[in-house]
Amino acid sequence: MRKLLVNLAFRLWFKRLWRAMPSVSRVRARFLLADRAASLGRRSVPFQRKEIGGVPVEWIGAGEASGGVVIYLHGGGFVLRAPRTDRRFCREMAARSGLPVVLVPYRLAPEYPYPHGLNDCFNVYEGLIQAGAAPQRIVIVGHSAGATHALALLMRARQCGVPQPAAAVVLSAPTDMTAQSPSIAANARRDVMLGPNIWPWAQQLYAGAVPPEHPELSPLFGEWSGLAPISFHVSDAELLLDDSRRAAEKARASGTEVRLSIWKGLPHNFYFLDFLPESREFMGQMLGFIAAMLARAK
Numbered sequence: 001m002r003k004l005l006v007n008l009a010f011r012l013w014f015k016r017l018w019r020a021m022p023s024v025s026r027v028r029a030r031f032l033l034a035d036r037a038a039s040l041g042r043r044s045v046p047f048q049r050k051e052i053g054g055v056p057v058e059w060i061g062a063g064e065a066s067g068g069v070v071i072y073l074h075g076g077g078f079v080l081r082a083p084r085t086d087r088r089f090c091r092e093m094a095a096r097s098g099l100p101v102v103l104v105p106y107r108l109a110p111e112y113p114y115p116h117g118l119n120d121c122f123n124v125y126e127g128l129i130q131a132g133a134a135p136q137r138i139v140i141v142g143h144s145a146g147a148t149h150a151l152a153l154l155m156r157a158r159q160c161g162v163p164q165p166a167a168a169v170v171l172s173a174p175t176d177m178t179a180q181s182p183s184i185a186a187n188a189r190r191d192v193m194l195g196p197n198i199w200p201w202a203q204q205l206y207a208g209a210v211p212p213e214h215p216e217l218s219p220l221f222g223e224w225s226g227l228a229p230i231s232f233h234v235s236d237a238e239l240l241l242d243d244s245r246r247a248a249e250k251a252r253a254s255g256t257e258v259r260l261s262i263w264k265g266l267p268h269n270f271y272f273l274d275f276l277p278e279s280r281e282f283m284g285q286m287l288g289f290i291a292a293m294l295a296r297a298k
Contacts, residue, residue, distance in 0.1 A: 010267045014192070014194075015193060027079065038084070054127070055120045057103060057104050059100060061090075065138075067137070070090075070140075071101075071102045072093070072103045073147070077145055078206035086103055090103050106118075110205045121146075125157065135162075138165040144173070147170035147172065147174070150170050155216070167231065168229075169289065169290070172240050173240065174240055175246065177199060184196050223254070224256050227254075230248075230256060231261070232247065233263065234263070235270065248260040263278055
């Protein structure tokens with residue numbers, strides 16, 4: 001029943017946005033209102049403001065990066081963030097893993113199109129290493145647009161000779177901005193949050209004149225060998241289902257260690273709905289994967 005109600009609410013609140021090409025201000029207002037509504041009656045999450053690699057970040061949880069750290073790259077279609085929801089998610093990761101979480105509020109399009117946001121994410125990763133954090137004690141977690149950044153970060157690190165992290169966890173990752181995945185058409189009605197026109201919208205606002213098949217926009221078309229282990233999570237009701245499937249297949253064929261978890265009938269943002277049993281199950285799976293990957297560094 002909870003899943004049904006959530007899907008109905010998402011369809012009414014978010015799906016309608018994608019009947020046309022909405023303005024940035026309208027999308028931001030709709031998501032920020034949802035973020036505030038979901039935070040009613042909840043305590044604000046304490047965090048420290050720091051600067052890592054020249055990028056302002058939010059440090060959530062206790063401990064030093066030298067003992068292990070999670071970098072969290074938020075979603076939001078490259079144009080927005082839901083700060084309260086992101087902080088609650090990071091607080092739970094920190095509390096249950098015992099690791100600090102670095103939430104990166106990277107620069108957003110259209111004010112800062114590609115590659116500004118990705119540059120911020122990469123600079124935080126490189127900055128942590130330069131500050132003394134062992135790369136094999138760093139895990140990168142990204143959701144939606146942040147998952148695209150996470151995968152592009154792994155590829156850029158390999159290209160630049162920067163060591164890979166212990167692992168990456170990518171949640172509902174858009175891996176193909178050219179919109180060739182079959183699930184875009186197959187799940188056009190089932191997806192209760194997004195519509196197919198989000199791809200030309202993102203291309204226009206974030207990619208600009210850069211071809212959408214560029215590997216830092218569409219990691220699917222990048223080189224997948226030599227990357228850290230990757231755990232993909234996605235719902236079978238999402239437009240993005242086959243973006244994860246295709247990427248996981250390509251990574252596995254390239255010799256990269258991959259896990260793929262497909263959840264049933266859930267919306268794009270189910271990971272943050274802590275009142276759903278599937279969200280709690282997901283969190284347990286993700287934290288187990290992180291612990292297993294970090295244990296290899298001991």
